Amino acid sequence: MSKPNFVYVIYIASTVDKVFAALTDPKLSARYWFGYEVTSEWKVGAPFSLMKDGKKWDNGTVLEYDPPRRLSYSFHPEHDGLENERPSRVAFDLEDINGQVKLTLVHDEFDEGSQVLPKIGMGWPSILSSLKSFLETGKELPPFWRGDYDKK
Amino acid sequence: MAEFMPKTVYVIYIASTPEKVWQALTDRALSQKYFHDSLLEMEPRVGGDFVVRFPDGRVNVRGKVAEWSPPRRLATTWTVEWMPELRELPPCLVSYDIETSGDSVKLTLTESYQWDVPDALLSGGRSGWPAILSSLKSVLETGRPLVVKLEPPKEMMEAVKQIVATKPWLKG
Numbered sequence: 001m002s003k004p005n006f007v008y009v010i011y012i013a014s015t016v017d018k019v020f021a022a023l024t025d026p027k028l029s030a031r032y033w034f035g036y037e038v039t040s041e042w043k044v045g046a047p048f049s050l051m052k053d054g055k056k057w058d059n060g061t062v063l064e065y066d067p068p069r070r071l072s073y074s075f076h077p078e079h080d081g082l083e084n085e086r087p088s089r090v091a092f093d094l095e096d097i098n099g100q101v102k103l104t105l106v107h108d109e110f111d112e113g114s115q116v117l118p119k120i121g122m123g124w125p126s127i128l129s130s131l132k133s134f135l136e137t138g139k140e141l142p143p144f145w146r147g148d149y150d151k152k
Numbered sequence: 153m154a155e156f157m158p159k160t161v162y163v164i165y166i167a168s169t170p171e172k173v174w175q176a177l178t179d180r181a182l183s184q185k186y187f188h189d190s191l192l193e194m195e196p197r198v199g200g201d202f203v204v205r206f207p208d209g210r211v212n213v214r215g216k217v218a219e220w221s222p223p224r225r226l227a228t229t230w231t232v233e234w235m236p237e238l239r240e241l242p243p244c245l246v247s248y249d250i251e252t253s254g255d256s257v258k259l260t261l262t263e264s265y266q267w268d269v270p271d272a273l274l275s276g277g278r279s280g281w282p283a284i285l286s287s288l289k290s291v292l293e294t295g296r297p298l299v300v301k302l303e304p305p306k307e308m309m310e311a312v313k314q315i316v317a318t319k320p321w322l323k324g
Contacts, residue, residue, distance in 0.1 A: 009279075010164070011286035011298050098299045126253075129165035132286065136294050141165055142255045 005108035006121050010128045012101045014135040016094045019101045020068035022131055023092055026051070032134040033127050034143035040073070048073040060087055069094055075107070077116055085111045088120075103128065156245045156264035159274055162281045166257045168292045170250045173257050174223035176288055177248055185297045186287035188280075194228065196220060202228040210234070215243060224250055235309075237316045241273075242266060261285060267321035272311030276304050 012019060022028045026037035033050075036057065040048040042065050050058040060074035072091035077083065089109040095102040105124055110117045130141035166173060176182045183192035187204070190212050194202040198220050204213035211233045219227035227247035232238040242265075249260040263277050280302055287298040 009282035011283055011300055013290055013294070013296065013298055098301070100298050100300065102300075125163040126165050126258075129256075129289070132289065133167055133293055136290060137167075139167070141167055 003108065004110050004112075004114065004117055005106060006117065006124065007107075008105045008124050008128060010103050010132055011097065012103060012132045012135055014101050015099075016068040016096055016101055018135060019094050019103060019131075020071065022135060023071055024067075028134075032130040032140040034130070060090075063089065064091070075116075082116050082119075085114060085116055088114070088116060103131075154266040156266055158262045158264045159269060160261075160263040160277050160281070162261045162285060164259050164285045164289055165253060166259060166289045166292055167255070168257050170223040170252060170257055172292060173250050173259055173288075174226070176292060177226055178222075182291070186291050187284055188300075188302070206234075215246075218245060219247065226250075235304075235312065237312045240316045240319075241312075242321050244269075259285065259288075270311060270315065270320075272307045273315060276308045279305055 022032065024038060024040070024042055026039050029036060029038040035052045037051045038048070039051050040046050040062055042062060044062055044065055046062045048060040048062050049056045057079055058075055058077050060076050062073050064070055064072040070091070070093050072089060074087040075090045076087040077085070087109075088107060088111075091106045091108075093104045093106075095104075105128065107117075107120055107124065126141070134140040176186070178192070178194060178196070180191050180193055184190070184207075189207050191205045191207070192202075193205065194200060194217055196217075198217055200217040200220075202213075202215040202217050203211060206212050213230050213232050213234075215229035215231055217226075217228050219225050225247065227245055229243040230246050231241070231243045245262075245264040247262045247264070249258075249262070251258045251260070261281055263274070263281075283298070283300040283302055287300065291297050
């Protein structure tokens with residue numbers, strides 16, 4: 001029996017350097033991640049947090065930092081009663097494919113019966129779709145997903 | 153006949169309208185831009201013929217239109233024909249759901265089967281759909297497709313011959 005995880009692949013007309021920068025720069029993430037800032041010193045062992053409106057929504061630790069190919073951090077929500085679950089793990093792999101980028105996200109190491117897993121399963125496709133739009137057109141997707149997220 | 157059960161789901165959000173996404177999913181000329189150079193041809197009605205052709209005219213996939221509800225839901229059965237062994241498999245069902253999400257479109261692709269299909273066989277779709285639908289999103293948002301050439305996964309090619317020899321869909 002395989003362990004529960006969430007895998008998502010998206011192809012972006014951009015460079016691995018630009019995608020890696022977008023994944024680690026809080027000013028850029030605020031654009032495509034619907035206001036959330038990825039905040040860290042970006043070295044292995046350093047704290048990671050996802051900030052919005054001056055509030056820390058999720059935190060974790062940088063596990064791997066290998067620009068521009070791989071980035072991973074532990075992920076622990078600080079909201080909506082999800083604080084009691086153990087941290088899960090977010091990992092991004094970037095590959096150059098004919099001058100475009102294949103981004104593979106693997107989010108795993110969830111607690112059994114995780115309440116976080118179904119929420120991130122709705123969140124990542126909208127965040128990474130917005131990232132692709134932002135890098136290809138300069139315009140992120142509008143922040144519709146909070147609505148979807150809050151309804152569930 | 154057993155029910156079709158979803159095995160692969162892929163969601164992508166597109167800055168577009170449901171009508172334009174529907175057109176991209178059903179229009180022969182548009183499909184060639186994002187569908188690995190293949191061309192989709194379908195009769196616009198339930199029960200109509202559905203064919204995916206390579207640029208040289210050979211048939212890649214053949215099926216029937218199972219649902220035709222513009223601009224919200226499209227479903228077609230699929231029998232993949234480019235490899236002779238694949239023609240022996242029972243058809244799968246490929247469906248698209250198109251929903252408005254704020255000012256964007258949420259496109260959900262679902263690949264469903266009537267039998268307990270092994271993961272190795274699903275690996276083809278699981279590697280192919282993200283490339284196809286990423287390119288569709290680029291075409292609709294920028295007018296420019298991606299250039300992603302994919303080979304069928306080795307594990308799938310190896311699994312197909314063994315699966316066709318044992319025909320697990322005939323059991324239970």
